Amino acid sequence: MSVIRLSLARLRRIGVPGVLLTIVLLVFTILVLVPFIWMIMMSFRTTGEILADPYGLPTQIRFTNYVRLIADPAIGFMRYFWNSTIVTAGALLLTILLSSLGGYGFARRRFSFPGRSRLFTVLLFALMLPPQAMYIPQFTMMTRYGLLNTRTALILLYTAYAVTISTFLLKTYFAQMPEELEESARIDGAGDLLIFRRIMLPLARPVLATVILINFKEFWNELLIALTMITRPALRTLPLAMMNFVGENASNYALAAASLVVGMSPLLIAYLFLAERFVEGITAGAVKG
């Protein structure tokens, strides 16, 4: 409340320029949101209605597009949703495993050895490189091991792209925790790995949530690697499926719009509940580093 009152008081102080600024900002914000609103409205209409009146409101809330998307076996959209879920979950688990171990190892003075910080710099090197710098050999590698057209290939490669930033975030977090925590446990005779698993990892829950959120967004949205590794339609992830689906149903815009809404909904719902966490996660790497 106090924030709102403060703003109003300020607004009154600024006067006409302030009101103009507010109008400009609101128009800008509506323009930013129009694609979302339009997409959602389209998904509740029929293609005929859309073509007749592109910016009209839905005459009635129709779920036919969504029902067809899910129930029609010829479309089988849920299969792609499932593929994306498996790939995202698998890559998240592997990323968390590797980067929490590594982050802890790089953070603590106890595990230091000559050249450790240089090794960490090597790990950060990947942040600068576009995926094109490595994805052709990754493709031949997956071909050689018979992993082309498997979800495993995507899990392995998504993890590879994610470990750098994840290890960095976990290292930063572990480094600022007091060492006394571990020392008292060590005096009680606990080994390093037990201390990591029982004390440090549970304490790192906030940063783990951050790491999960930022990687969830990346994995769920990824197209380039999926495009390269997956050619069998049944194994497509959502971005790949949506791209093909829209191409194949070029004339059924309403159905296509519903597929887009389904594809983006998990992230938007997560954002609705965890907005601050998302913001924190996305700024953590860049601002604190």
Add this chain to the structure above:
Amino acid sequence: MPERMNRRLNATPIAATIILIAPVMIYYATFILYPIGATIVNSFYRMTPRAGQIIREFVGFQNFRALFSDKIFGIAVRNTLIWAVVGTSVEMVTALALAFIVFFKVPFHRFYRIAWFTPILITGVIVGVVFRWIFNYDWGLVNAFLRLIGLERLAVNWLGRPDLALGVVIFVHFWNTFGYSFILLLAGLSSVGQELIESAEIDGANRLQISRAILAPMLLPVTVTTMILAFMGKMRAFHVVWVLTNGGPMNQTETVATYVQKRAFNWSSLDLGYPSAIAVFWFVLVILGVTAINRWLQSRTENL
């Protein structure tokens, strides 16, 4: 405590250190470092798949020489550079302005923050499809709106015109990513000490003076980071172009990212050596660009 004993207590536990650090580094070496090395090596070969095998033939610098006579590659580099310069500048100016506005808690600032951040959650695939519809000639929102207000003349085929398509691509990508730069800069502003601002306010400084004298210099490190990230984002952007225009019309929106993909996996010639050479040329360019931005902004810091 005698120093030797102290040292023994602090000795690195070798087994634990290996268990902690080795997995991530081995993984990274296998799936990132080795492929980068392989890309560099491959760029000196011609690699053609035949009967399930890849035939390699050493060609020296031939792939790199071929780059200079490749017209489409020339267009792709030009477009990527235009995008990197124009896109990054527009995004930085807008995001800086918006971050300062929200930082001073104008009315509805909470709403703005959430609304502006939302586009970055959406995959470029969805963004590409939706904006293909928005810019559709017959029934897209843009043209429908222009006809509604009587500007029929301006309702053109946005994505089909070689002179306009790149502009549309840059605009759409801006819509998708500006929230990221905005939120980084806002976080940077919020980390400036509140006492500093308050004491300046007591001294009678207005917002413009506070922004210029206190906030702008203190925001510089975050500005550098944000600009580098925005620049890298434009240099590697793939999803939006791929879905929105697929490089067309007539390669006029081709970028290096889409061209590598086409030469590697969509081209009838099926040679993996040449796209590797493009990739090598390109990541050298990215590293040079990042270094240049860093140098330029660092030198400006020293002058302050």
